[in-house]
Amino acid sequence: MSVIKAAFCFVLLVIGAVFPVVCLAQASNAGAVAGVVVSPDGNPVAGATVALSPPDAPVRVVASADDGSFLLRDLPSGSYIIKTTASSFAQDKETVSVAVGRTTHLSIRLALASTQQNVNVTAAPVTFDTSQTSSVVNIDCDRVEELPIPSRNYLTFVLLSPQVAAANPALQQQGTPPSGGTFSFGGLRPGSNAIYLDGVNDNDEYTGSSRTQLSPEAISDFQIVNHGFAAQSGGGAGGSIDVQTRTGVNRIHGDAFTFVQNGALNGTPPLGLYPHKPDESRVRAGVALGGPIQRDKTFYYVAAEQEMARGEDANDLDPSTLSTINRSIQHYAPLAGLTLQSGYFPTTDQETELSGRIDHTLTARESIMLRYAFTNGRNVNDAFHTDELTDRTARGSSFLADNSLSGTLTSTMSESLLNKFSFELAQRRAVEHTEQTSGPGILISGTALFGTPYSGNDRRFETHTEFADTIALQLRQHFFQFGGRADHVALRTHVPDGSQGLFVFGNLAALQNGTPDFFTQSFGNFDTNLGETRFAGFVQDHWTASSSLTLDYGLRYEYNRLPSPFPQDVLNFSPRLGVAWTALKDTIIRSGFGIFYDRFALATINRISEFDGIHASMQIVEDRDAVNLYQSGSIPSAPLAGVAPSIWKAQPDLRNPYSEVASLSVERALPWQTTLTGEYQFVHGVHLGRTSNVNLTAPVILTMANAPTVGISSPTPQQLGSLIFTKARLNPTYDAVNQFSTSASSSYNGTTVTLNRQFQDDLQIMVGYTYSKTIDDASYDSEQPQNPYAIGNERALSLMDQRHRFTLSGLWLIGPDLGDPADAVKNANPGPLMKVLTGLEFAPIVSIASGFGANPITALDSNREHIFPFAARPAGYGRNSLHTPPNIDLDLRILKMIPIASGHLDVVAESFNLLNHRNISLLNTAFGSELSPARGFAQPIAASTARRIQFSLDYEF
Numbered sequence: 001m002s003v004i005k006a007a008f009c010f011v012l013l014v015i016g017a018v019f020p021v022v023c024l025a026q027a028s029n030a031g032a033v034a035g036v037v038v039s040p041d042g043n044p045v046a047g048a049t050v051a052l053s054p055p056d057a058p059v060r061v062v063a064s065a066d067d068g069s070f071l072l073r074d075l076p077s078g079s080y081i082i083k084t085t086a087s088s089f090a091q092d093k094e095t096v097s098v099a100v101g102r103t104t105h106l107s108i109r110l111a112l113a114s115t116q117q118n119v120n121v122t123a124a125p126v127t128f129d130t131s132q133t134s135s136v137v138n139i140d141c142d143r144v145e146e147l148p149i150p151s152r153n154y155l156t157f158v159l160l161s162p163q164v165a166a167a168n169p170a171l172q173q174q175g176t177p178p179s180g181g182t183f184s185f186g187g188l189r190p191g192s193n194a195i196y197l198d199g200v201n202d203n204d205e206y207t208g209s210s211r212t213q214l215s216p217e218a219i220s221d222f223q224i225v226n227h228g229f230a231a232q233s234g235g236g237a238g239g240s241i242d243v244q245t246r247t248g249v250n251r252i253h254g255d256a257f258t259f260v261q262n263g264a265l266n267g268t269p270p271l272g273l274y275p276h277k278p279d280e281s282r283v284r285a286g287v288a289l290g291g292p293i294q295r296d297k298t299f300y301y302v303a304a305e306q307e308m309a310r311g312e313d314a315n316d317l318d319p320s321t322l323s324t325i326n327r328s329i330q331h332y333a334p335l336a337g338l339t340l341q342s343g344y345f346p347t348t349d350q351e352t353e354l355s356g357r358i359d360h361t362l363t364a365r366e367s368i369m370l371r372y373a374f375t376n377g378r379n380v381n382d383a384f385h386t387d388e389l390t391d392r393t394a395r396g397s398s399f400l401a402d403n404s405l406s407g408t409l410t411s412t413m414s415e416s417l418l419n420k421f422s423f424e425l426a427q428r429r430a431v432e433h434t435e436q437t438s439g440p441g442i443l444i445s446g447t448a449l450f451g452t453p454y455s456g457n458d459r460r461f462e463t464h465t466e467f468a469d470t471i472a473l474q475l476r477q478h479f480f481q482f483g484g485r486a487d488h489v490a491l492r493t494h495v496p497d498g499s500q501g502l503f504v505f506g507n508l509a510a511l512q513n514g515t516p517d518f519f520t521q522s523f524g525n526f527d528t529n530l531g532e533t534r535f536a537g538f539v540q541d542h543w544t545a546s547s548s549l550t551l552d553y554g555l556r557y558e559y560n561r562l563p564s565p566f567p568q569d570v571l572n573f574s575p576r577l578g579v580a581w582t583a584l585k586d587t588i589i590r591s592g593f594g595i596f597y598d599r600f601a602l603a604t605i606n607r608i609s610e611f612d613g614i615h616a617s618m619q620i621v622e623d624r625d626a627v628n629l630y631q632s633g634s635i636p637s638a639p640l641a642g643v644a645p646s647i648w649k650a651q652p653d654l655r656n657p658y659s660e661v662a663s664l665s666v667e668r669a670l671p672w673q674t675t676l677t678g679e680y681q682f683v684h685g686v687h688l689g690r691t692s693n694v695n696l697t698a699p700v701i702l703t704m705a706n707a708p709t710v711g712i713s714s715p716t717p718q719q720l721g722s723l724i725f726t727k728a729r730l731n732p733t734y735d736a737v738n739q740f741s742t743s744a745s746s747s748y749n750g751t752t753v754t755l756n757r758q759f760q761d762d763l764q765i766m767v768g769y770t771y772s773k774t775i776d777d778a779s780y781d782s783e784q785p786q787n788p789y790a791i792g793n794e795r796a797l798s799l800m801d802q803r804h805r806f807t808l809s810g811l812w813l814i815g816p817d818l819g820d821p822a823d824a825v826k827n828a829n830p831g832p833l834m835k836v837l838t839g840l841e842f843a844p845i846v847s848i849a850s851g852f853g854a855n856p857i858t859a860l861d862s863n864r865e866h867i868f869p870f871a872a873r874p875a876g877y878g879r880n881s882l883h884t885p886p887n888i889d890l891d892l893r894i895l896k897m898i899p900i901a902s903g904h905l906d907v908v909a910e911s912f913n914l915l916n917h918r919n920i921s922l923l924n925t926a927f928g929s930e931l932s933p934a935r936g937f938a939q940p941i942a943a944s945t946a947r948r949i950q951f952s953l954d955y956e957f
Contacts, residue, residue, distance in 0.1 A: 030244070031098035032073045034131070035106030037064045037084055044068025045110060048086035054078050056251035058296045058361070062415070071474065074410065074418060077141065077221045077244050084108050097759040099138045100244045101223035103131050128667055128675050131542070131550045133578025133592055134228040135663060135679055137161040137766075140221045140758060146811050147843050148891040148910045150945075152259075152284065152305070154216045155195075158183050158241060159847065160809045161224050162768025163681070163752050165802040168852045169921040169942065171780055172384065180207025180601075185226055185239030186683030187748030187774030187800045188659060192598050194235030197243045198371060200406050200424040200466055201235065205489045205532070206602045211428055212402050213375045217255065217288035218303035218355045220244040226681070227661040229578025229592035231540035231554030232470070232481055237598035237659040237685065245371060247359050248299030252291035255903075257954035259284040263311065267946030270918040271388045272314045275343065280311040282950070286353075293358075302356040309349040313381065316388030316941070317342070317448055321508065325448060328511045333633025334440050334503070335451055338393070345392045347382040351375070365412040375402040384456060385434065387922050387942040391450035393436040401429040404464075416475065422468035431459045440501035440521075440635055445859030446926025446934050447508055452500040454520070454868065460493040462602070477544045481554075485536040491602050492529045495610060498522035498618055501635050502868070503626065506716075506860055506929050517860050519626040520868050523639045524616030528609050530563040534599060540576070552578035558597040560656060562605060569656045572597045586669035591662075598657040604689060604781040608648045608740055617645035620735060620866045623713050644729070646736035646866065648691075655687040655742045674757040685746035690778035692788040693867055695730050695737035699723035699787060710864065716929035718858050718874055723787060725864045736866045738784070743791075746776035746798055765810040774801040779880070784871045786863065786879075796879040799853050804886075808846040815839060839897030839904070844890065851884035852921065856938070859926030874927035882938055884920040889913055889944075903957030909949070916947035 037048040046066045052075075053059040064070045064086075075098045084092040089110035096104050139157045150156060158164055164183045167190035181190025191208020194201070204211045222243040225233055233240055263280030286305025293300055317325075322340050329335040355373040362368060377400045384396035404426035411419045434456045441451035470483035504518035505511045540554025556574040578592035610616050619640055621629060629636075639645065665679035700706065702724040707715045710726050729735065750772030757765050777791065779799035785791050815838030855873070862872040873879065893910035913919070922942035928934030 030073070031075045031077055031100055032071065032103040033075065033080070033082070033096060033098060033106065034069070034071045034103050035108055036068045037070065037086065037108045037110060038068055039089070039110060040112060042109075045086050045089065048084055048089075048110070051083045051085075052080050054080050054249065056249040073472070073474075076247055082106070084110065086110060088113055097140070099140055099223070099759070100221055100242055101136060101225065102129050102138055105130055128588060128669060130582050130588060131544065131580060133550060133552045133580045133590055134230065134233070135163065135226040135590070135665060135681070136228070137224040137226075137756075138221065138758065139224065141219075142764065142811060143758075143809070144216055144219050144221060146841060146893065146895065147809060148845055148893040148912060149216060150891070150912050150948075152216055152307070153213065154219050154222075154243075155182065155210055155241070158224055160766060160807055160845070161226070162754060162770045162805055162807045163226050163679075163750065164224065164239070165800065165805060166849070168779075168799045170799055170852060170854050173387070173922055180204060180209035182209065184800045186659065186661065186681060186750070187746055187772065187776075187798055188238040188683065188685055189688070189780060189800065190238075191601050192236045192238035192657075192659075194238070194240040195243070196235075196240065198245055198369070198406060199408060199420070199422050199468065201464065201487055202243070203235075204428060204462065205464075205599070206430075206460060206462055206491065206606070208601055211426065212373045212404050213351070213353055213377070214245065214355050214373060215286055215288065215303040215305045215353045217286065217305070218245050218301070218357075220246045227594060227596060227659070227663070227683070229576050229594050230542065230552045231538040231556040231574070231576045232483060234536060234538070234556050234558060234574065234596060235485075235599070237596045237657055245355070245357055246290065246301050246303075247357065248290035248292060248301045250292050250295050250299075252289070253957060254287065254289035255954055255956040256287045257285065257952060259950055259952040261948060261950035265949040267913070267916040267948075269313075269946050270943045271940060272316050273318060273342070274314055278312040278314075278344065280309075282307065282309040282349075284308075296361070298358065298360045300356065300358050302354075304352075304354040306353070307349065307351045311347045311349075311382075312344040313347050313386075314342075314344050315391060317391065321448065324508055324512065325444075325450070328514075329442070332514055332631055334630060334635055335442065336633075338436075338439070338451065340391050340393070340450055345381060345395075348378070348380040349382065351377045366410065368407065368409050370405070370407045373402070373404045375400065377401075381435070383432065385449070385453055389446070389448055389924070389941050391448060393450050394434050394441065394453040394456075396432060396434050396456045399429075399431040403427050416473060418472040420468070420470045420472075424464060424466040426464040428462040429460075430462070433457050438500060440503055442511070443502060443504045444508055444511055445504065445506055446924050446928065446936055454502045455497045458493065458495040458497070460491065460495070463490040464488070479542040479544075480540070481542070482539050483537065486534060488531060488533045489602065490531045491606060492527075493606055493610075494527050495606065496522065496526040498868075499526065503630055504860065507934065514627070514631050516626045516630050518620070518622050518868075519629055520618055520620045521636060522611070522616060522618045526610060526616055528606055528615070530606065530609055532563065532600075532602065532605065533561040535559045535561070548582040550580040552576065552592070556597075558656070560599055562600065563609065566605070566608075566650055567652060567654045569654060572656050572658070574658070588667045589665070590667065591664045593660075593662045596659045596661060598659070600657075600689070601781060604740060607782075608650050611646075611648040613645055613647035613734070617647050618736075619643045620646055620868070622861060622864065622866075623711060644733065644735040646738065647734055648738045648740065651739055651741040651743075654740075657685070657687045657689060657742055660684040660686060672757065673760055674755065677752075677754045677756070679752045679754075681748070681750050681752070683746075683748040685744075685748075685776065687742040688744035688746060688776070688778060689740060689742055689781035690744040691738050691740050691782050691784050692791075693736045693784065693865055694739045694788065695734055696725045696788060696865065697728045697730060698789055699725045699863065712864070716862065717931045718862050718872075718927075718929045722875065723863060725866075738867065740781065744776060744778035746774060746800075748772060748774045763810070763812050765808070767808045768806070770805045771803065772801075772805075773803060774798040776800075784865070784867050786865075786871045786873055794879055796881070797853055799855070799880055801853055801880075803850040804848075805850070806846070806848040808844070811841065811843050813841045839899075841895040841897070843893040843895070845892075847887070847889040849887045851886055853880040854882040854884065854923045854925050855880045856882050856925050856927050858929055860929055862929065874933075875931075877927070882923055882925060884923055884940070887919040887944070888915065888917045889919065890915050900955070901957070903955060906952075906954040906956065908952040908954065910952070911950075912948045913945060914947060919944040
C-alpha cells in the first residue's frame with residue numbers, strides 16, 4: 001500500500017472513530033464521451049484504439065467494441081483531444097468538450113491510410129446529449145470565468161436558467177425561524193434544493209442555503225438539474241446543483257487578480273434618506289495555482305481570495321418621525337435611555353476563501369482526491385433586518401466560518417465496473433447579533449422597528465459527517481448504478497428569540513400615548529444540542545435501448561431519522577422514469593416522472609425542540625395587559641404569573657415532504673451548434689410544512705356587545721364584524737400551541753422556451769423565457785393561517801410565484817482565445833483590424849422577471865390568534881395579493897486580453913444593474929387597523945443594489 005493511500009485510509013478511520021454514525025453520500029456525476037468508429041463506407045471498425053487526453057494530462061485509452069462503439073466515463077470537465085487509430089486506416093484527431101453530467105456523443109469516420117496518412121479534425125461537440133432524459137443546464141468553465149458575477153458567488157449563475165426563479169426576499173422578512181436558499185425550482189421552497197460539491201452535500205441544513213463559498217477560480221463547471229429522473233438524483237424536493245472543482249495538470253497554470261470598486265461611480269440607492277451618495281469602496285484580490293507534484297501521477301490546485309469592503313447606509317425614517325419616537329420613548333422606562341439617530345451609519349463586509357485539492361493516481365486502476373476548503377465571512381450592519389423601516393439599533397451583523405475536508409477514492413475494477421467511495425467532514429459556525437442586544441424591542445406597525453428585535457441574536461454550530469459509495473456497472477446497453485447515502489448532522493444552538501421582549505404598537509399615535517397592543521417575551525433555556533441522520537439508497541439503469549431511445553428507470557429510498565420525540569416516517573420510496581427519444585435526426589423528445597423526497601429544515605426542528613414548554617416557552621399579553629406592562633416600565637425577568645405559556649410541537653403523524661414531478665420537452669438542433677428547447681413541467685409539492693395554533697376554540701364574530709367578554713377594550717374597524725378568537729383554550733394549560741404539521745401543498749405549472757449555444761470559443765449565448773404559476777396554502781414552515789378552522793381559505797398564489805421570467809446571457813470573444821494555445825497558434829497571423837480587436841470580449845446578462853408577491857396584514861394580532869409574526873389580513877385582501885413591480889437587470893462585462901510572456905493580462909470593466917433600475921424587493925405590508933390603509937401601505941421598503949461599476953486586472957498563465 002502506498003503512503004498516500006495509507007494516509008487516505010487513516011483519515012477515514014479517524015473520522016469513523018470520532019463519528020460512529022457512518023454515512024454514505026451521493027456520487028459525483030462526472031462527464032463521459034461515447035461514440036462509434038466507422039469506416040468510410042459506414043461499417044463499424046472493431047478494435048480501434050481510442051486515446052483521450054486533456055492538454056498536459058494523462059491519457060485514457062479504450063478499444064472500440066465489435067459494433068465500433070466505445071465509452072469513456074468518469075471524466076473531469078474540460079477540453080480533450082481524442083485520437084483514434086486502427087490498422088489500415090489513417091489516424092483521426094479531434095477535440096471535444098466534456099461537461100459535468102453530460103455525455104458527449106461522437107461519430108468518428110476513419111479515412112483509408114492510402115488516402116491520407118493523418119486526419120486532423122477539430123470537431124464541434126454534438127449539439128445535444130441524446131442520452132440525457134432530464135432537463136439540465138450546463139454552466140461551463142468559460143461562463144464561470146467570464147460572465148459578470150456579483151460578490152464573486154458562482155451560484156448566482158444558477159439563475160441563468162430560465163426555469164429557476166430567485167427566492168422571494170419576503171421569506172427572510174416573514175419567516176421565523178429563517179428560510180434560506182436563494183433560488184426556487186418548480187415553485188418549491190428555496191431550502192428544498194440539493195447542492196453537491198465534488199459529489200458531497202454542501203447544504204446548510206439549518207437554513208437550507210449553501211455552505212462552502214469557493215473562489216470562482218476553483219470551479220471547473222457545474223450542472224443545474226431541474227429534477228433529475230435518474231434515481232441517483234435526490235436530497236431535496238427541488239432541483240439539484242452538481243458542482244465540480246478544478247484539478248491540476250502537467251503544466252503549471254493559474255492566475256492572480258484584483259478587483260476594485262469605488263462608490264463615486266455607483267448609483268445612489270433608490271430608497272432611504274441619503275444626504276449624499278454613500279461613501280463606498282471594495283477591494284478583492286486573489287491567486288490560483290495548479291500543476292504537477294509528480295508528472296502524470298500527482299496534481300494540485302489551490303485558490304484563495306479575500307475581500308475588504310466598507311460602505312454607508314441610511315434608513316427611510318424621516319426626521320419628524322424620529323423626533324416623535326425619541327420624545328415618546330422617554331416617557332416610560334423600557335427604552336428611556338435610547339435615542340434613534342438619523343443619517344449615515346457604517347457597514348463593512350469581509351470575506352476570505354481558501355481551497356486546495358490534490359489528485360493522485362495510485363495505480364492504473366485507482367486514484368484518490370482530497371480537498372480542503374475554508375471560508376470566513378463577516379458582515380457588519382448589513383446582514384439582515386436591512387429594510388428602510390429598521391433603525392440602526394435593530395440592524396443585523398453576522399459572522400460565518402466554514403471548514404470542510406472531503407475526499408474520493410475511485411477504483412476501476414474492470415473495463416465495465418467502477419466504484420467510488422467518498423467522505424466529507426465539515427463544520428459551520430454562525431453568529432448573528434444586532435446593534436442593540438439588551439432591553440425590549442419596539443415595532444410600530446408599518447412605521448419603524450428599533451431596540452432589540454424579536455430575532456437576530458443567536459449562534460450555532462453545524463457539523464456534517466458524510467460518506468459515500470456508488471458502484472457503476474456497464475453491461476452492453478445497460479449502465480447500472482447502485483449507491484447509498486447517509487449524512488449525520490450535529491447541531492448546537494443558542495437562539496434566544498424574543499428573550500428581551502417585544503412591544504407592538506398599532507401606529508405612531510399609540511407610541512405617543514404609551515398604549516401597545518401586543519407584547520411577547522420568551523423564557524427558559526435557549527441552548528439546544530440535537531442531531532439528525534439521513535439515509536438514502538438507490539438503484540437505477542441507464543438503458544440505451546437503441547440508437548434513438550434511452551431510458552432511465554430506478555428506485556430511490558430516503559429516511560430522515562429525526563431526534564426524539566419526533567415521529568419517524570419510513571415509507572419514503574421514490575420511483576423514477578425518464579425517456580429520451582431521438583424522433584428525428586435533429587430532434588429529441590424527453591419525458592419523465594419522479595417523486596423527490598425532501599429533508600426537514602433543522603431551524604424548524606430546533607424551534608420545536610427549544611420551545612417545547614420544558615426547555616423554553618413564550619408568553620403573550622395584549623390590550624390593557626400590554627399597556628399596563630409598558631407603562632410600568634418594568635420588563636419581566638421571569639414568566640408572568642397567571643399568563644399561560646405558548647409552545648411549539650410537531651404533529652403526531654409527521655410525514656416527509658416530497659414533490660411529484662412530470663415533464664415533457666422537445667429539443668431541436670439548429671445550425672451553428674445551437675439548440676431550441678420547449679418544455680412543460682408540472683410540480684406538485686406534497687406534505688409541505690406549515691404551523692397552526694391548534695389550541696384555539698372556534699372564532700366568533702366581534703361586535704361592540706361581545707368585545708369586553710373577548711378581551712378587546714377598544715375594537716378597531718378592522719376587528720368589528722370579523723372573526724375573533726376568544727380567550728378560551730382547548731387545553732387551558734397553554735396559551736398558543738404552535739403545531740408544526742406537514743399538511744400544506746403546492747402546485748406549479750410552467751412552460752419554458754430556451755435557445756442555447758454553448759461549448760464554443762467565439763460565441764456562447766443562452767436565451768430563455770418561462771411562463772409559470774404557483775399556488776400553495778403555506779410558503780414556509782412557520783407560516784400560520786389567518787383562521788386555523790378555515791385552512792382552505794389560505795389557498796392562493798405562492799410567495800414563490802413568478803409569472804414571467806426572461807434571461808439572456810452570452811459571451812462574444814473577438815479573435816482567438818488567447819487562453820487556448822491551439823486556438824492561438826491557429827490564428828497566429830491576424831490582419832491589422834483583427835490585431836486591434838483580438839482579445840476583446842463582451843459578456844452580458846439580462847434578466848427581466850415579474851415582481852415578488854407579498855402578504856398584506858393588519859400588522860397587529862387583530863383576530864387575537866396569539867401568534868407572532870401576525871397572520872390577520874385586512875378585509876377584502878387575499879393572501880399574498882400584493883406584488884412588487886417587475887425586476888429588470890442588466891449586467892455587463894467588457895474584457896481585453898493582452899498577451900504577456902506565456903500568459904495574458906485581462907483588463908476588465910464590469911457593471912451590475914447597469915441601467916440603475918429600481919428593483920423593489922420588499923413592500924410595506926402593514927395595512928393598519930382602520931378601514932382605509934395606513935400611510936406607506938404597499939409602498940417599497942427595500943430594493944436591490946443600485947448600479948455598481950468595478951474594474952479588475954487578471955493575469956493568467
